[in-house]
Amino acid sequence: MTARQPGTARLHIAAALALAASLLVAQLARADAAPASASTARLAALAEDVTAADGHRYDVRDHTGRTMDAAQIEQAQDGRYLAVYHTLLADGRFHAAVATSTDLRHWQRRHDFGPGTHQASLAHDGRGGYVLAVEKDPRNHIAVRAYEDVAALLTGRARHSFDAPLTLSRCAEGTPSITAVRGATVHLTGHYRAGCDTDRQLTATLTGFRHWHAEPDRRLDRAVRSRGNSGNIGDRAPVELGGRRVVLVEGQGRRGDFGSWATYAYDPPSGRADRLDIRTHGGSRAFANPSATLLTGPRGAPALLMSVFVPREGAAPGESGQLLYWRGLGT
Structure with a gap:
């Protein structure tokens, strides 16, 4: 009996440590249950329940039947809705395109930006024109185009163009999102293939359609990885609610598992990402x-x-496929 007492003591100590660890995890979970900010809470209230939306459409396609994958929506000054998206076509290449709609349900494709373009992002330039960013292959990189007005955008007549060099990865940089256009300066986010292995986040600035600077966004990476995501961290897009910017970002729970993608609301001031519990009809x-x-x-x-x-x-x-849904801000 005496010879076994040290082992028994170790078991008691291990049990006590395990209990303390579980209590700490529980306390952290309870503390983390509160939203990161009032804006992330507002986003969750508006975005999590698709069944409560004012309108929705699953498997969104344009008038020719092309899937509108990774669609991003803007609204023109005349009230029309603009969507930029991509489709994998029979030539084995992705094609980015722009379409218009008056009801968010039915879309007419207006221009195809050509093979090897995908993950499109569109933004107003504040002067009646638009800036488009896409991921472009071969040598996947970010390409940026400027259009004088909506008519030029819908016919593909770019006024300025720039194809960014690969500076963070020799393999791929892409999935751009335009965060701001200020005069001749375009601010973007994107991803880079870290170590030619896993997608991680970047921020970039394009000045005068000539000078490009990109750097890793490790803070956003840490926020998404802290949620248990060991796979890629990819697309993201900002939205402002209650005077505070929230960034929607995707994280992959397990590398190679497309069924493990989830969407998070990232709060830049706190550096925290809250998972959105999106609930669909099915x-x-x-x-x-x-x-x-x-x-x-x-x-x-x-x-x-x-x-x-x-x-x-x-x-x-x-x-x-692509899901669009919308909800009034008063609800």
């Missing part, structure tokens, strides 16, 4: 390529529009 469980837009909804009231891609690996029957 119970889909994977959501990627998120973006959000504040616009005037089809009924004439201010609304938040959400755009997410539902991978077939995590989709309920009839829900795979």
Whole structure:
């Protein structure tokens, strides 16, 4: 009996440490249950329940039947909705395109930006024109184009163009999101293939359509990885709610598992990412390529529009593909 007492004592100590660890985890979970900010809480209230939306459409396609994957929506000054998106076509290449709509449900494709373009992002330039950024192959890189007005955008007549060099990865940099356009300066985010192995986040600035600077965004990477994501960290897009910017970002729980993609609301001041519990009509469980837009909804009231891609690996029957849904800001 005496010879076994040290082992018994070690067991008691181990049990006590395990209990303390579990209590600490529980305390952290309870502390983390509160939203990172009032803006992330507002976003969750508006975006998590697709069944409560004012309108929605699963498997969004343009008038020719092309899938509108990774669609991002803007609203033109004349009230029309503009969507930039990509489709994998029979030539084996992705094609980015722009389409217009008056009701967010039916879309007419207006221009194809050509083979090897995908992951498109569109922004107003504040002067009546638009800036478009896409990921372009071969040698996947970020390409930026400026258009004088909506007519030029819809016919593909770019006024300025720039193809960014690969500076953070020799393999790939892409999935751009335009965060601001200030005069001749375009601010973007994107991803780079870290070590030619895993997608990680970057921020970039393009000045005068001549000078490019990119650097890693390790703070955003840490926030998404802290949620248990060991795979890629990809698309992201900002939206401002309550005077505070929130960044929607996708994280992959397990590398190579498309059914493990989830969408997070990242709060830049606190550096925290809260997972959005998106609930669809059928119970889909994977959501990627998120973006959000504040616009005037089809009924004439201010609304938040959400755009997410539902991978077939995590989709309920009839829900795979691009999902658009919107909800009035007064609800």
